[in-house]
Amino acid sequence: MAEKIIIFDTTLRDGEQSPGASMNVEEKLRVARQLERLNVDVIEAGFPMASDGDFEAVEVIAKTIEGCQIAALARADIADIDRAWEAVRYAKRPRIHTFIATSDIHLKYKLKKTKEQVLEDVARAVSHAKGYTDDVEFSAEDATRSDLKYLCQVIETAIEAGATTINIPDTVGYAIPSEFSQVIRTIKGQVPNIDRATISVHCHNDLGLAVANSLAAIESGARQVECTINGIGERAGNASLEEIVMAIRVRKDLLDVYTDVNTEQIYPTSRLVSTITGMVVQPNKAVVGANAFAHEAGIHQDGILKEKTTYEIMTPDSVGIPKSSLVLGKHSGRHAFREKLKELGYELTSTELDIAFQRFKKVADQKKVVYDEDIIAIVEDEIFRIPDRYKLIHINVQSGTVTIPTATVQMEVDGRVVQDAGFGDGPVDAALKTIQKITKSKSRLVRFSVAAITGGTDAQGEVTVKIEEDDQTAIGQGASTDIIIASAKAYINALNKLEYRKKRLRGL
Ligand SMILES: [Zn+2]
Structure with missing residues (x-):
């Protein structure tokens, strides 16, 4: 029987660490609301110890979002964990996510600690977090460059102390799928208490392998994947949520797993995150890029016209891209306008919709075609408006x-x-x-x-x-x-x- 893969979205934490992608509290809340519509399982809302802004964002999201679990990140440190809990405790289902590095390189140069000291830190941090909530995730930072035997020991200690999710990050994007798969299999085979925790992975894309590594891990038994919208994140980014979710859906014949993601919300979420962070999605980006469903070659077009499945492995509407791009003009009505807003990731109240629609009518009178970007500008201007100085x-x-x-x-x-x-x-x-x-x-x-x-x-x-x-x-x-x-x-x-x-x- 197909097993469920937990989708842990870290757009608001790791994604926000993309150079230049920082968001303010209101923007993070808007993204969190959209992630709730997308129906991810866990939203990692931030790293409360990192800044007051991060703390506030985690607190507001924990108080507002009810449909997802909310996680807060903390180093394996008592003060960090206290601060994380202070922010995330309002959530219906709060999770504390604590981490420490386990590779020799990190121990020697960054932490300046011995392996035994790190083991003690893990036990202390996880039990401290467990005092606050049952749902504790532990990450072994730089796991893929750690000594595997030691890594297994660390994991056993974390589970013994109460961790219910064990995350194996490929922090520097170094792993190759077959190798990463072997790491997961070893953990499953060697850690005696592993059946008491869910194995999670968190892959970075430095070699363009984040999604491939995540899928390899799923095949070897990982049941949670950490990922971000549009694959944003530190350096070359994280595993992209839309690619993982659609790979699982399109190749369910092979993978025999499923997610609860509402795939029709993928495109609106991608648009919203791109608008808010200012990080443009490349046209050839899988699943959500402008060209992802564009067929240019004559032979392909001919095939598509005869039978879609000749060149299309998934449909644009399954990811929320409308069948024919809805172009608005002066004759478009309120309904079409509202549908367009939904495609672009905006859910407005009816009063807000009235205000935006009036402005749209004025713009449509001046222009023949109103582009998506015009509409985004209208909504951002009229609804999320700020007084212009x-x-x-x-x-x-x-x-x-x-x-x-x-x-x-x-x-x-x-x-x-x-x-x-x-x-x-x-x-x-x-x-x-x-x-x-x-x-x-x-x-x-x-x-x-x-x-x-x-x-x-x-x-x-x-x-x-x-x-x-x-x-x-x-x-x-x-x-x-x-x-x-x-x-x-x-x-x-x-x-x-x-x-x-x-x-x-x-x-x-
Ligand atoms: Zn990361």
Whole structure:
């Protein structure tokens, strides 16, 4: 009989550790709500000891989300575990996830501890966590580079102390599937009390093998997989949730396991996480990329028209991509608008829907086709709106092979018109530097990316920027057929968000 695989989503913890992907508390809660709709089993909401923001996010999610287990991460340290519990205790089904490294490299250089000391730490930490909740997960960090005999000893100790889930992370993305599979089989065969715990895996993608390693582990008996939406995470990222879930579903003939994930929510979740983190999904990304279901070759198109299964192993609608991309225009009604929002990962109340729909009608009157990005902009603007401190009035940029790129910008700052001019290394640089001069912002630009929404040289360009000041970050987006205008809009959008966050922090 098919056995269940527990899907442990760590988008909000490991995923958030992706360079440039940090989210604030409200954004994390929005993602958590969508993960609840996706029906993952466990949401790892954060690492409460890491920062006050992380603590607050875990606490809010634990208080709000009822449909999933909520986990909080803690080092194998009493103060860390106390802090994790303080945040996660409000959850209906709270889990404490504690970890310590077990490889020689980590013991020698990072922890500066002996193997015996680490064993003591494991026993102490797990029993301490067990005092708070029955549901304790233990991770042996850098397990794949640990001495396997010692690893088995550590696992036995953790289970003896009360751990109910044992996680085997391939922390540095070093393992090869056949080898990883052997590690799991050895643990199953050698650890005497292993039947009292669920084996979990947590694979990183440094060699592009995170999903392959996770599947190999499932075949060898792992029953929990840790993964993230769009595969985001430290460095090259984590195993991607959508790929694991769909591999399990498409190849159930071979794997004989299942998940409880509501696969129709995969695409909306992917979109939401991408919008919030500003991390664009590559077009050729499996399952959720723009080209994942696009057939270009003539022979393939011919085959698909005759019989879909000739070239399609799963359907776009099974992952929540609508059959024909629903393009909205001025004749689209409220119902179509609401359906579109759902596809994009937005569940609005009916009042919110009314407000957004009115604005949509205005935009649709001006444009023939309203793109998804326009709709995201409408909703983010109208519903998750923040009062704008800065507004762009006009921008003029000159550049070419013989001139120094120059920008003239006129803006409204706190209701006052201000203008200035400046140079830059290129037209975008000149525009952004001039805006920075006008706003006197001390923020640093940490990411700038451009994506074409449609094909051709008349394509709408969508720019995403991420800025940082002290501990605060903000992501701004802007779309236009003119890439410099889109950049200016995105930058000003980010500056407004950052101002709002700073204001909120000051309690204004
Ligand atoms: Zn990780």
